[in-house]
Amino acid sequence: MQPGDEDLVALARNGDHKAFEELVERHKQKAYRIAFDFARDREEAKDLSQEAFLRAYSHLGNFDGRSGFYTWFYRILVNVCLDYKRRKKRTFAEEFNEAVENQVEPSQVSQKPPSPDQQVLARQLSRKIGAALEALPPKQRTAFILKNNQGLSIKEIAEMMQTAEGTVKVHLHRAVTALRQSLAEFA
Amino acid sequence: MAQHDKAVAVACTQWEEDLVLHYYGELRGSERTAVEDHVRGCEPCRFYLKELESILPLTVKPDEPPQAFWDNYSREMRRKLTEVKERKSWWQSLALFFQPWAIPVSATAAVAVLALTLTLGKGFWGSKEIPQDDQAFMEILPAAENLEFFKTMEVLDAMDFLEDMGSPVKGSA
Numbered sequence: 001m002q003p004g005d006e007d008l009v010a011l012a013r014n015g016d017h018k019a020f021e022e023l024v025e026r027h028k029q030k031a032y033r034i035a036f037d038f039a040r041d042r043e044e045a046k047d048l049s050q051e052a053f054l055r056a057y058s059h060l061g062n063f064d065g066r067s068g069f070y071t072w073f074y075r076i077l078v079n080v081c082l083d084y085k086r087r088k089k090r091t092f093a094e095e096f097n098e099a100v101e102n103q104v105e106p107s108q109v110s111q112k113p114p115s116p117d118q119q120v121l122a123r124q125l126s127r128k129i130g131a132a133l134e135a136l137p138p139k140q141r142t143a144f145i146l147k148n149n150q151g152l153s154i155k156e157i158a159e160m161m162q163t164a165e166g167t168v169k170v171h172l173h174r175a176v177t178a179l180r181q182s183l184a185e186f187a
Numbered sequence: 188m189a190q191h192d193k194a195v196a197v198a199c200t201q202w203e204e205d206l207v208l209h210y211y212g213e214l215r216g217s218e219r220t221a222v223e224d225h226v227r228g229c230e231p232c233r234f235y236l237k238e239l240e241s242i243l244p245l246t247v248k249p250d251e252p253p254q255a256f257w258d259n260y261s262r263e264m265r266r267k268l269t270e271v272k273e274r275k276s277w278w279q280s281l282a283l284f285f286q287p288w289a290i291p292v293s294a295t296a297a298v299a300v301l302a303l304t305l306t307l308g309k310g311f312w313g314s315k316e317i318p319q320d321d322q323a324f325m326e327i328l329p330a331a332e333n334l335e336f337f338k339t340m341e342v343l344d345a346m347d348f349l350e351d352m353g354s355p356v357k358g359s360a
Contacts, residue, residue, distance in 0.1 A: 017272060024264050028257070036250050045250075050264055054271055129246050147211055149247050154213050172211075173204040176239065180196075183242050 005069035013060050020060075023069070024053050030150075031077055037145045038081035040130070048084055052077035071159045078146075078160060082138050125186055132182035136175050143171035144179070198235035199225075206232060210239045 003011075003019075005026070011019035031052060036045035056063075056073050063072050133141060142161060146152045154172075158165045198206055202225055208214050209222045226232050 017268065020268065021261075021265060024268075025261065028260060028264070032252075032260070033250070036248075040248065042250065042252060042256075046256075046260060046263075050260070050267060053264060054267055057268060057271060125245065129248075133246065144246075148243055154208075169204060169208060169213075173207050176207050176243070177203075179246060180238065180242055183245065184238075186242065186245060 006065060009060060009063055009065075009069050012057070020057055023073075027070070027073060028053075031073070034074065034077055034145070034150060035081055037149045038078075038085060038141075044084070048080055049077065052080045055080065067159055071156065075160050075162070078142055082142065085138070128183055128186070132179050135182070136178060140171045140175040140178070143168050144175035147172055196231060196235040196238045198232045199229060202229075202232055203235070206236055207239070210236060210243070 003022075005023060008019040008023050012023070028049065031049040032045055035048040035052070036042070039045045039048055052073065055076050059076075063069065133144075136144065139161070143157055146157045146160065147154070152160070154165050154168050158168045161168065202222065205214065205218070205222050206226075209219065209226075214222060226236060
């Protein structure tokens with residue numbers, strides 16, 4: 001039987017290096033995807049998620065087991081992502097557009113290239129979405145990304161954000177309202 | 188019922204939050220039934236839900252990195268973890284020195300070493316450097332230096348006495 005996350009944490013706290021590497025392997029893809037939703041850039045998402053793992057490793061002593069490792073770690077990850085957004089000088093919209101424009105999706109390789117009109121429309125949409133997400137306050141953005149992109153439950157988001165479920169619902173509703181207003185023309 | 192807008196669908200204010208939660212599948216039981224009943228009879232709220240279904244998926248930008256990316260990710264992570272572990276062990280050994288118990292233990296050891304040095308060292312240096320005869324000489328040396336002074340004082344006293352003897356008695360002259 002595979003050891004649970006908490007068992008691996010206990011082993012890692014006792015100096016078992018490999019146990020923490022196993023935790024990384026288990027959570028790296030999900031961690032990367034959350035970081036990508038915030039950063040919208042592959043390399044930055046990698047750096048942010050790795051930074052979150054390193055912080056978790058350095059502060060394993062602070063993990064009291066009241067919440068699961070998953071919740072504790074994703075809380076660290078979200079904070080790393082929000083700190084990064086605060087530090088970042090370039091605007092979110094610029095990064096998003098560059099990431100989208102530079103990104104080659106597997107589906108694009110086999111399909112015929114989009115027409116110039118489609119490219120213009122896609123670029124406009126990307127710019128709008130980037131600007132709309134960037135304009136959201138950090139708590140609304142966090143609640144929205146964790147629900148809309150990651151599909152976490154309100155309960156999980158509340159635990160991760162260390163707030164009440166009702167507060168998460170309010171953040172989510174406000175985020176959706178703001179995004180609807182910004183993106184109505186694409187509906 | 189709410190007014191319908193061409194640009195942005197306007198749902199009934201009191202139902203809006205529930206519509207968002209319904210879209211995300213967060214409503215259960217009676218709450219869910221209540222929203223579904225309302226939407227059936229309310230066109231603006233129905234339109235609002237449709238709008239959420241068309242807009243919100245646009246905000247998700249999926250990213251599927253190739254396997255090589257994940258291999259590199261794990262390799263980098265192992266290297267970074269090793270670096271942190273090495274840094275940690277260096278700090279831990281330094282921090283061990285500043286543990287609460289280490290301070291009184293170190294202080295006690297230092298005092299013991301100092302006491303031993305003074306106790307043993309005093310006899311050692313005393314017997315080697317200054318012989319006992321010399322020690323006695325060193326003790327009387329300051330007194331000998333003052334001897335001349337006392338002698339001078341004695342001579343002065345004697346002169347006063349002689350003066351008193353030689354002079355006529357006051358009042359009898």
